[in-house]
Amino acid sequence: MAMSLEFPKVYEHNIIDINHARLITNKIMNDYEVSDLNITVTGEKLPAHKVILASFSEYFLTMFTCGLRETTEEYADLTQTDADTVKTILKYMYSGILEITEDTAESILKAAYFYQAHDVVYACSSFFVERLSFSNCIGIMITADMYNLTCLENPSLKFVNQHFLNLFNQEEFLSLNIDQLSKILSSDDIAVEVEDQIFTCITTWINFNETERKVHLLKLLKLVKLPLVSKAYLNNQLLEYCQSSRECVTYVKRITESQSRKREILRATPKYPFEKIVIVGDFGHENMHIRQYDPITNSWSKCMELDNRKRGFGMISLNDGGLVVFGGFANDEVDDVLDCIDMKTKAICQCNPLPVKCHGFAVATIGSGHGLEMFVVGGMYKNNFVKVLQKWRNGSNTWFSGPSLKIKRIDHGMAALGKKLYVVGGWTGTHTLQSVEMYDPISEDWTDCCPINEKRRAVGVATVGEYIYAVGGLGEEGQILSTVEKYDPKSDSWSFVKSMPRGRQGVKVVGIFETHMIVLGGYDKSPEVLKYSTETDEWEYLAPIEGAYADIGAVRMI
Missing domain, CATH: 1.25.40.420 (Serine Threonine Protein Phosphatase 5, Tetratricopeptide repeat)
Incomplete structure (x- = not known):
């Protein structure tokens, strides 16, 4: 008679350490004892491993597998590339961390192209694309060619x-x-x-x-x-x-x-064929509508109607014909729904909701395409200030949390410039703020910047060219401000530019064409739309918004 053996049920327990691989590669990266290759660069020798280099670079894969002398030897001569650049690329190969700055981007791109390290080439290209401006676009185009x-x-x-x-x-x-x-x-x-x-x-x-x-x-x-x-x-x-x-x-x-x-x-020749202003609001209707401003004809047109109504919501452009509308109040309740709207097909889908419901927040984006990241900062929920930074990644439709602001605030403004976020002004619940904080997504730290000249809440903030502008708002004594300030990150300083024709608060500000900003909306429900030129320091009126309402979202769309 066969004996039946019964074993107690064992529950699987998988241990996953996401830092394990990085810890191992960091340890062996500079270890001469376990390396099988010494790389010669100008004035230095660096330890490396053929299998690591070959897995990231077709150049090295060919070098180590096609019978060249490096196939059997333990030395590789890379003296045609400076040592710092080689170290940067090696660090990426071992750790997945690629440190690119404006001073090193071109040399890293050149070396990565030569060594056929395609991931590094693409990362450098993305770095340049995100920093396109009047001063560098020709040079970048020539480099690309x-x-x-x-x-x-x-x-x-x-x-x-x-x-x-x-x-x-x-x-x-x-x-x-x-x-x-x-x-x-x-x-x-x-x-x-x-x-x-x-x-x-x-x-x-x-x-x-x-x-x-x-x-x-x-x-x-x-x-x-x-x-x-x-x-x-x-x-x-x-x-x-x-x-x-x-x-x-x-x-x-x-x-x-x-x-x-x-x-x-023949050629359709609008002055600015790519950039439009898209706004969302109810404009006195039961549901929200999407409208578009055409700078060529100086006119507004209706695009589509949404089946809901919100106030105090956030909005960004995905720059591929897509909009994201989220948060704020819906039916007098704080909402966490994230609606992604395809302006081309009129399709609407819901993405992962906002992890922490809030209102009175500020929103800005860094990056583009699938690499675009949306940052939601500050705000309040049920009389409690929201402390964490909330980050949404477009490509994976996932949320992450980040460090808290140094000073809690609502009704502040925020803009992105040079892959950093700048939070301006706001209200603590008891007083109006003058402080400015800068967030670096790489170091994940908040640092203080030069404060604005005037305390402001309900302030409109936008990036235009290489500067950040703070427009209007409410002052410390509750006065409605017409003044406008410009921030220069290079000198960490604020200066006044020409004021708006009249005071406005709660406005939406959108930078376009690298030289202009559009100011619209606001708590006074004004239909007025203003355009400011950074070149002439002058304001002019554009076509007004029909049926304007205070709670609108406005973005630039390419």
Whole structure:
């Protein structure tokens, strides 16, 4: 008779230490005793492991498997790359931590491209994309072209096209070679008001070095949509400039005489084809509506209606035609719902809800695409201040918590600049704040910055170019402020710029075109919309919002 053995039930207990691998690799990274490779760089020798390098780099995989001398030897000569750059890439290979700064990004990209470390190349490209500005976009575009990086070239070319009118007189733009200029001018997305400006750009570029560049006139002329050029400009400036080239004059006359001047089949040339202002609010209706502002026609249009109504909510743009609307009050209850809205298909889906319900918070984003992160800071729930920072990651639809502000606050403003968050002003429940705190997502620390000149709550805050602006709000004595301040992170200082025509509180502020900001909404339910130019320090009125309401969300959408 067979004996039946019964064992007590054992419950599985899996131990998962997410830091285990990092601890091990950090330990062996600088350990000569267990390394099987010594890397020679300028003035130094670094220990390494062939299997680690080969797993991250096709260059090293080939070196160690294709019969080269390094396959059997314990030395690799990398003296063509500086030691600090090699150390940075090695640290990433072993720990997953890649430290990139504005001073080191280009050298890391160059080395990663050479060693075919694709993850590092992509990370450097993303670093550059997030920092595109007037001062660097041409250089970044040239770098992308040099290394054939479409993930960097497309965004930088788009930025150049979008801000074409602000760039084509700059020396760096005028130093482009013929192929680089042709690539820009051949794009149908180039942002000009009239086609005349394309030819003006061409003549400006040629005149910068006329002796060598005059030969390219015909090639560049073929990139101009001649039927769209104004008749006066065509007969005067354009043909006059081409007089020295019979070939160019013949081409112009042939094209203009043979082609109809039907604009609809040629290049659509809005001044700013990418950036729009999108707002969400009930505007006096039962449900919320989404509206869009077109800077070309200076007009508002209705996009879609939502099936709910909120106030005090947060809103961000995903810059791919998507909006996220969340939090605030719904039916007089604090809401945690996170609605993701596809503006193209009108589809709405709910993402993971806000972990800690709150109102009176501030929201800002860092990054783009799947790497975009939304930060929700401060606020209140059931008379208790929300202390933790809440971070939502777009790519994984997951929430994380971060460190608390140094000073509890609601009704503050917040903006992102240079991959850091800046919280401005606010209210503690007893007094209005003047303090400014900066959050670094890398070190996960809050630090104090230079305080604003005037205490403000219900303040509108936005990034425009390389500065942060604090607009209006309520002062310490409850007075409605018209003053506007500008923060320079390089000097850690605030300065006043031209005030708004009148005081406003609770406004939404959106930075656009790197040179302007739009101010709208507010507690007084004003339909007024203002535009401020950082170049002229002047305000002007735009088309008002029909049926304006205090509680609106406003974002820039590309």
